[in-house]
Amino acid sequence: MFQRLPNLIRKPISFSFEGQEIEALEGDTLASALLAAGVSTLRDAPVSGTARAPYCMIGVCFECSVEIDGISHQQACLIPVRQDMNVRRQQAEKEAGDALGG
Amino acid sequence: MRSEVDVVVIGAGPAGMAAAAAAAGAGADVVVLDEQAEPGGQIYRAIESVERDRPADLSFLGDAYAHGSTVAGAFRAVRTDYRPGSTVWQVGDLGKGKRRDVVYSRNGVAETLSVKHLVIATGALERPVPILGWTLPGVMTVGAVQSALKTSGIYPAGNLVLAGSGPLMLQLAAQLIDAHVPIAGIVDTTPPGGLSRAFFHLPRALAAGETLLKGWRMVRTVNRSGVPIYRGATHLQAHGPAQGGGEQGGGEQGGGEKVTSLSFRSQGADYTIDADVVALHEGVIPNTQLSRLLQAEHRWDDRQRCFHPLTNQWGETSEPGVYVAGDGGGIAGGLAAARSGMITGLAVAQSLGLMAEAARDFTSEEQRLRRFIDLSIRPFLDSYYPAPDWIGAVGDDVILCRCEEVTAGQLRAAMAHGCSGPNQAKSFLRCGMGACQGRMCAASVTEVMAATGGATPDAVGSFRIRPPIKPVTLAEVATLDAG
Numbered sequence: 299m300f301q302r303l304p305n306l307i308r309k310p311i312s313f314s315f316e317g318q319e320i321e322a323l324e325g326d327t328l329a330s331a332l333l334a335a336g337v338s339t340l341r342d343a344p345v346s347g348t349a350r351a352p353y354c355m356i357g358v359c360f361e362c363s364v365e366i367d368g369i370s371h372q373q374a375c376l377i378p379v380r381q382d383m384n385v386r387r388q389q390a391e392k393e394a395g396d397a398l399g400g
Numbered sequence: 401m402r403s404e405v406d407v408v409v410i411g412a413g414p415a416g417m418a419a420a421a422a423a424a425g426a427g428a429d430v431v432v433l434d435e436q437a438e439p440g441g442q443i444y445r446a447i448e449s450v451e452r453d454r455p456a457d458l459s460f461l462g463d464a465y466a467h468g469s470t471v472a473g474a475f476r477a478v479r480t481d482y483r484p485g486s487t488v489w490q491v492g493d494l495g496k497g498k499r500r501d502v503v504y505s506r507n508g509v510a511e512t513l514s515v516k517h518l519v520i521a522t523g524a525l526e527r528p529v530p531i532l533g534w535t536l537p538g539v540m541t542v543g544a545v546q547s548a549l550k551t552s553g554i555y556p557a558g559n560l561v562l563a564g565s566g567p568l569m570l571q572l573a574a575q576l577i578d579a580h581v582p583i584a585g586i587v588d589t590t591p592p593g594g595l596s597r598a599f600f601h602l603p604r605a606l607a608a609g610e611t612l613l614k615g616w617r618m619v620r621t622v623n624r625s626g627v628p629i630y631r632g633a634t635h636l637q638a639h640g641p642a643q644g645g646g647e648q649g650g651g652e653q654g655g656g657e658k659v660t661s662l663s664f665r666s667q668g669a670d671y672t673i674d675a676d677v678v679a680l681h682e683g684v685i686p687n688t689q690l691s692r693l694l695q696a697e698h699r700w701d702d703r704q705r706c707f708h709p710l711t712n713q714w715g716e717t718s719e720p721g722v723y724v725a726g727d728g729g730g731i732a733g734g735l736a737a738a739r740s741g742m743i744t745g746l747a748v749a750q751s752l753g754l755m756a757e758a759a760r761d762f763t764s765e766e767q768r769l770r771r772f773i774d775l776s777i778r779p780f781l782d783s784y785y786p787a788p789d790w791i792g793a794v795g796d797d798v799i800l801c802r803c804e805e806v807t808a809g810q811l812r813a814a815m816a817h818g819c820s821g822p823n824q825a826k827s828f829l830r831c832g833m834g835a836c837q838g839r840m841c842a843a844s845v846t847e848v849m850a851a852t853g854g855a856t857p858d859a860v861g862s863f864r865i866r867p868p869i870k871p872v873t874l875a876e877v878a879t880l881d882a883g
């Protein structure tokens with residue numbers, strides 16, 4: 299869905315999404331890194347379970363919610379990608395369970 | 401953990417940086433909490449890393465963005481306790497005129513700051529654009545595309561359609577064209593007759609000549625680019641692959657993994673154009689989550705069609721010791737935001753006894769004058785790009801609340817059954833109760849309820865905001881007790 303402009307100064311790093319290795323550049327937000335890698339959806343809507351993808355990229359819509367290293371409800375558009383991050387889709391049924399409020 | 405500080409500034413955009421620098425410059429001890437990894441806010445997002453790692457990209461991101469380097473530099477030059485990557489999730493009121501508790505998380509650890517003065521500088525968000533199909537992956541906002549371009553140097557591949565109205569959309573179009581990124585089409589929803597509508601305000605706008613000139617240049621770039629422009633567009637609808645009786649059912653909103661096209665009407669003709677990414681935009685509105693949480697008074701602005709907190713000339717809200725600086729107090733743009741931030745920072749320093757009244761007044765007067773000039777273009781812009789007037793009348797099958805998937809029709813039906821306001825809509829429909837806590841539906845809910853019930857937006861009001869304003873884990877809460 300997204301491509302990178304030619305800029306090669308940044309350091310390549312890698313992380314995992316749903317068990318798959320993804321290449322990124324240091325300085326990417328996690329959401330950008332996933333979009334650039336061709337991942338088109340990050341969470342399921344809590345009610346209908348339809349696929350959702352980043353909408354605002356500024357931390358207000360929560361459509362980029364993912365699970366990072368076991369902690370759910372992380373906003374991928376706000377978090378810089380890190381080497382060896384373990385990222386999973388935010389599943390609909392987990393929505394209510396392990397976070398207060400929200 | 402818990403500690404006491406004079407001033408907490410929430411947000412490190414132009415207003416927050418200026419407020420923090422002004423207060424800290426006078427000797428206040430200031431903590432700056434910001435969600436992002438580096439200062440700049442949305443307007444100057446990632447300015448430091450762009451400058452460091454890919455300075456060539458500044459050529460298409462433009463002067464207005466590059467100016468952020470000066471602004472961030474001035475902020476860095478003053479000693480503040482700046483904590484990037486911090487998410488504020490609760491602000492507690494310890495009684496009028498007393499300290500307030502600001503609770504936030506950073507790297508999974510929560511901390512409470514007990515503060516004398518709180519400056520909310522959380523800026524603006526793009527007005528949510530509820531159209532059929534806006535929840536499909538690939539439908540995002542103009543600001544989202546711009547944000548990805550700034551932070552990570554990525555751009556939409558395939559057919560990119562910009563759809564909406566406003567200066568930000570114009571700016572993004574010009575940036576993409578200058579970066580040689582192809583745009584499949586611009587679906588311009590600005591009502592025809594912009595110049596005659598705004599003509600009356602042109603003389604005053606000339607005072608902000610430089611901004612006006614930049615705008616004309618962008619218009620020229622876009623018009624000469626050869627990108628197809630569909631003007632006066634209405635009836636926008638995004639479609640996924642399931643559209644047209646696919647097995648996935650649920651129409652455009654239910655099925656399909658990704659957006660495939662956008663349909664609309666322009667100058668009497670109906671169009672459907674292929675789209676891999678649709679970037680919507682209908683202007684920006686103040687982010688009032690924190691000022692609402694603190695129950696500061698808010699008023700509806702009919703011209704910009706949004707609520708903003710009421711403030712005095714120093715940015716102080718109806719809640720003593722709580723200030724709002726920048727676009728969070730009303731949309732005025734990045735330059736004006738920095739001025740108002742500085743004015744608030746001086747006021748805070750003065751009330752901490754760090755600055756004489758005369759010094760505060762002298763310095764802030766100059767900022768006020770400059771701000772007046774920055775603002776001179778607003779009436780022109782606001783009438784050229786009027787706020788959308790159709791949201792209150794959206795179709796019944798359009799989703800308003802993306803999280804809980806509540807449609808305009810469900811909201812209207814609830815009203816017929818006695819649902820009398822946005823807060824009742826929460827209990828009737830769970831509208832506004834999802835992860836985003838109403839950020840994506842509050843504006844539309846007010847519009848729909850006002851239009852349906854024949855009431856003013858002020859009378860309808862908006863959601864009461866309850867903590868935590870961002871999801872927080874039990875593990876994070878546990879770290880609070882540990883300290």
Ligand code: FES
Nearest residue numbers: 355357360362375
């Ligand atoms: S994309 Fe909206 S919160 Fe991240």
